[in-house]
Amino acid sequence: MARASNPRGTAAMWVRDRLDGLFTDADFADWYPADGRRGMSPVQLALVSVLQ
Structure with a gap:
């Protein structure tokens, strides 16, 4: 849902993706x-x- 509403992403999504793992x-x-x-x-x- 987050990607659907923000296809380019947000700062929080970027941080979450980098910290995954x-x-x-x-x-x-x-x-x-x-x-x-x-x-x-x-x-x-x-x-x-x-x-x-």
């Missing part, structure tokens, strides 16, 4: 318990922190 969930595996309900992806949380 910078982190993996395995990088944060030790920070989360093995049991229980899964929350948000640690990669998504890390990218939000970086972009802020």
